Amino acid sequence: MKKLFLMIILIFLSVSFVHAQDNAYYVENSAPVQISIFDPYELPPGLNTVRGARFSLIYGDIMNVYGLDCGLVQRASNEIDALQIGAVNITGRTRPFQCALILNNSESMTGLQIGLFNFTGELSGIQIGILNKSRTRILPLVNWSD
Secondary structure (H helix, E strand, C coil): CHHHHHHHHHHHHHHHHHHHHHHHHHHCCEEEEEEEEECCEEECCCCCEEEEEEEEEEEEEEEEEEEEEEEEEEEEEEEEEEEEEEEEEEEEEEEEEEEEEEEEEEEEEEEEEECCEEEEEEEEEEEEEEEEECCCCEEEEEEECC
16 A cells, blocks of 8 residues: 555656646747757757757748847747848848848848848838838838838
8 A cells, every 4th residue: 555655656746747847848948059950850949939049051930039040041930139141031020130142021120131132011220132121111222211
């Protein structure tokens, strides 16, 4: 009887410990560095925030990046507060610098956007490229906020 009771307690404690670790993982789901071949093949996997540097070799997808974001094609669905450099950048709220070989596309941009094609909803800054579009206007070469 004592062995059964002890076994039940050990099982309960181990399950509680694993559950607590899972909850902690989802609450603090960030890392200082992430390397992504293409989503979902990335190290460390399953992050929603990088506070440091993210490198996307082919395609990276995450919610937030704070620091440096470099890669071929990268997407940040929520917020970028970083220097972002790539061939194609697709983001939510973006600041302070975004540079793309081909395309920058953001919901809002505060700062400087440089690329062949730059698209943003709200612009508070400058766009430099062949075609620049914000909510208020479309201009070649340079677009700025009022």
